Amino acid sequence: MTNLQFSSPTSTYRYTHGDRILVAIDCIVFGYDENGLQSLLVKRHIEPGKGQWALMGGLLEEKETLDQAAKRILVKLTGMTDVYLEELKVFSDVTRDPVERTISVTYFALINIHNYEHQITHEYEARWFSISHLPDLLFDHKQMVDYAKAKLKYKAALHPIGFELLPKKFTLTQLRLLYDAIFETQLDKGNFRRMILASGLLVKLWEKDRSSSKKGAYFYQLDEARYREKFTSFLNLTPNSKELIG
Amino acid sequence: MTNLQFSSPTSTYRYTHGDRILVAIDCIVFGYDENGLQSLLVKRHIEPGKGQWALMGGLLEEKETLDQAAKRILVKLTGMTDVYLEELKVFSDVTRDPVERTISVTYFALINIHNYEHQITHEYEARWFSISHLPDLLFDHKQMVDYAKAKLKYKAALHPIGFELLPKKFTLTQLRLLYDAIFETQLDKGNFRRMILASGLLVKLWEKDRSSSKKGAYFYQLDEARYREKFTSFLNLTPNSKELIG
DNA sequence: CCAAAAGTGTTGCACCTACACCCATGC
DNA sequence: GCATGGGTGTAGGTGCAACACTTTTGG
Incomplete structure (x- = not known):
């Protein structure tokens, strides 16, 4: 932990320590159709891992809460508002992102594929994959999907969230x-x-x-x-x- | 969001954006004795809010995961290792910490009061409070405790975590x-x-x-x-x- | 009239609740 | 021997799993 790096005379108050740690959001988006449960993935368009399939994500910005950030990211990808969205878990392995220290707050989303199939932005090369046949994923995104699957199973057993996936x-x-x-x-x-x-x-x-x-x-x-x-x-x-x- | 503030020639790779957002950990520690369910609080020793009761917390450091940080913080307070500890939820209101933008990852811990009563460090003026009679708390810590109470109730109904609170x-x-x-x-x-x-x-x-x-x-x-x-x-x-x- | 999917009936078992009842013992 | 908390018994009810059954209708 460094005390110097960020101590700046331009800001009136600051905690004297606090490392630069980025906060990312990654969304596990579940959909359902005749082919079973699916997950929406995008092609990463920056290095490292450029071209790999990944969860839709982004960095938390200064003037938004995590919920707002997750919504913003989902709108960018799918154009949809009014989606079931729930915080899942924070992934914080020190080396999970090779560029710099980044923790990722994961959210899982449930949507009905048919409601939105025409809206999904092509800009990000988004595609649905059957959750039983996922490609290799960026960083720790496979773990995230696995965790989300378990959570969906758990939660759906007790709460009526399944409907979010149907028309x-x-x-x-x-x-x-x-x-x-x-x-x-x-x-x-x-x-x-x-x-x-x-x-x-x-x-x-x-x-x-x-x-x-x-x-x-x-x-x-x-x-x-x-x-x-x-x-x-x-x-x-x-x-x-x-x-x-x- | 600023692109300049952190772009530094000393580091080979960096994401070009990414605001300075601190990551804190706060622990809701539950204990149980003849007087019912209790929560461990400490007196805050820095401004703002100096002297107010608060959850035990700290900032995430560069070379540790969140789980490690939560454990580190608990050890500092109570000297105890081997405690039931579970991630709860991230609190990320933009103005929750008036000093600078800080999100807080909350953990809840279950311990048996009698096992540890002599170990609890006096350095932090820690005290047990009955969860039905909490004092005013720092920032959004009251919300955190309420959320943790609900989660404890929920989880204990389905999983045998109650034992963690008993000898x-x-x-x-x-x-x-x-x-x-x-x-x-x-x-x-x-x-x-x-x-x-x-x-x-x-x-x-x-x-x-x-x-x-x-x-x-x-x-x-x-x-x-x-x-x-x-x-x-x-x-x-x-x-x-x-x-x-x- | 037959196949195929929708929808109904029924039976037995496992478990859970409410509440009454014994048990052991220090005073 | 009686009050007190520990511990057991049981009858009635509820819910659910299993699986057989009936209904509807296009071809």
Whole structure:
């Protein structure tokens, strides 16, 4: 720790020590479609690691909070506002960034791929990758994704965040397949249905999706009021979930 | 954001931007004794806020990770190693520290008061306060404590972290009273007993505590192997816990 | 009429709650 | 022997897993 490097007569008050440590934000963006859970990655356009796939990130600026920075970064990449966003963990290995000491505050975001597929900025060469087949990633970004996957699993078991990954209207089968993807299980049709309806979170729309069956499946949507009300409750949205990391 | 302030010819590579933002660590230390849940606070010895009660904290240094920094800070305060320590959340309001832009990574720690009461360094004027009667705190430290309380409640409902607050040997009544304190409930004696024994986490010691009853209550201790094995499992350690924030 | 997906019914088991009841012992 | 906290028993209820069953409709 150096006391000299930053002691400057131009600023009235300063802590006499405090090393230059940069604060970065990296976002693990999850999406979901027919191909399962996906993660949005961008091609890094500066050295070192230029050309490698990486999480979308940036540096924290002087006049913003971390939440604001994470939002700013996501808007830049996807153009979307109003995304589920949650702080995950800080990665602070001393050598994680070879250029200079940088800690990274990770956020995870959940979005519905189809809502935004046309908006994703091409400037950054963003692409969706199946989370089970990720390419090599920059620095410690693989660790970050792994941590985020575990956290998603954990959180989705207890809180109704899965809906963030689906379109506004969805069938119960679509919802069940999403949970199957998150938990890597095969949930029972009937039991899942009863469980999720009993939660009171869904409103039945008297409109059917006939794209996947002849009989047609009713669409449902979130009851927003109930959703907010129940968000912090324990829901046990998955059976047999006794081995989740968190 | 300034590009000039830190661009220096002495370092080979640097990101061309990156504001001076300090990274602090603040620790919410929970303890437990006959008087309930307590939090360890210190008197701040520098301006601004000199003399106010505050969380134990410090700045992140160049050659350490955040986990290492949190441990370093705790050792300085309490002399103790081997403490349960977990990253909580980053507080990053732009004006949270009036001196200069500082984000604070909070950690929460669980310790058994009696194990350490003689070790706590007097240098910092550390004192235990009941979490229900905290004094005014520095900056946003009150928010940090509140957040930590909610997290403790949440986490303790699902994972066996409560033991970190008790001595090695404890009776089931002591353990139940601890959970009563954490959850602000009154758990049923018989049911709690069966639930916790069924978890397989405890080993009965054939030794009685006669300090609180004539019959005497057997001491138990954690089965360390089982504890590690089950730490990441869902345990539902509390009944009726449907309204926890996390 | 048949395949395929949506949606319903049912049964048994495991667990949990509430509360009553014994047990050991110091005074 | 009785008060006190430790510890056990149990009946009723709830919820859930498993899996069989019915419904709808396009081809």
